[in-house]
Amino acid sequence: MNLERYPYFKNSNFLSYEFYSEGPRGQIKKSVRFTAITINNPIIYNLGFGDISEANEEIDDSVISNNQDRNVVLATVANIIMDFTHNPSRHYIFATGNTPSRTRLYQMGISSILEEIRKDFVVFGLKDDEWQEFQRNVNYTAFLINRN
Amino acid sequence: MATIKREVNSASDPIVNNNVKDRGNDPYFIKKAEKAKEILQRVGIPGKKKLDFK
Numbered sequence: 001m002n003l004e005r006y007p008y009f010k011n012s013n014f015l016s017y018e019f020y021s022e023g024p025r026g027q028i029k030k031s032v033r034f035t036a037i038t039i040n041n042p043i044i045y046n047l048g049f050g051d052i053s054e055a056n057e058e059i060d061d062s063v064i065s066n067n068q069d070r071n072v073v074l075a076t077v078a079n080i081i082m083d084f085t086h087n088p089s090r091h092y093i094f095a096t097g098n099t100p101s102r103t104r105l106y107q108m109g110i111s112s113i114l115e116e117i118r119k120d121f122v123v124f125g126l127k128d129d130e131w132q133e134f135q136r137n138v139n140y141t142a143f144l145i146n147r148n
Numbered sequence: 149m150a151t152i153k154r155e156v157n158s159a160s161d162p163i164v165n166n167n168v169k170d171r172g173n174d175p176y177f178i179k180k181a182e183k184a185k186e187i188l189q190r191v192g193i194p195g196k197k198k199l200d201f202k
Binding site: 002003004005006007008009010011012013015016017018020022027031033035036037038039040041042044046048050057058059072080083092094096098124126129130131141142144 | 151152153154155156162163164165166167168169170171172174175176177178180181183184185187188190191193194196199200201202
């Protein structure tokens with residue numbers, strides 16, 4: 001994936017990742033955590049993503065970072081998904097925002113780098129409780145990503 | 149604080165770092181995983197409605 005991204009680090013359990021966003025609001029620590037939802041055939045992981053609060057080191061889901069680096073952050077998350085799914089037994093990644101507007105932000109982000117994402121992944125969007133291959137300008141409530 | 153150098157490459161080269169905290173017990177991530185499970189129980193995945201949940 002030839003997109004500008006931040007360097008990132010992972011825990012030795014290979015489920016938790018971190019990186020720093022940098023922009024007008026300074027450096028913001030970001031966390032990505034994969035949580036298994038199913039046990040097999042296929043294994044599906046939820047992608048959790050958020051800012052780490054400096055105050056208590058917990059994920060702060062209310063903050064809007066607005067660090068003017070959305071596409072770099074998204075490319076970093078895409079690279080993290082690529083690293084995580086490198087093991088072929090890891091089949092699907094599920095993602096949704098914690099609010100409709102946050103889901104819409106994810107959708108805009110995916111749309112903006114869709115061609116790059118499609119080199120490595122198939123992306124589905126959930127609309128009216130049915131999965132369909134992701135298309136631009138369609139509003140989805142969740143996303144499912146599978147490595148090509 | 150030093151400036152973070154952005155990178156462009158196609159190879160994944162993450163560094164394992166034990167300072168990266170495992171946030172599996174963070175309430176936010178637990179809540180998100182529960183929500184994901186609820187949705188997937190209802191809709192399945194493309195071509196498969198019935199899944200084996202944890």
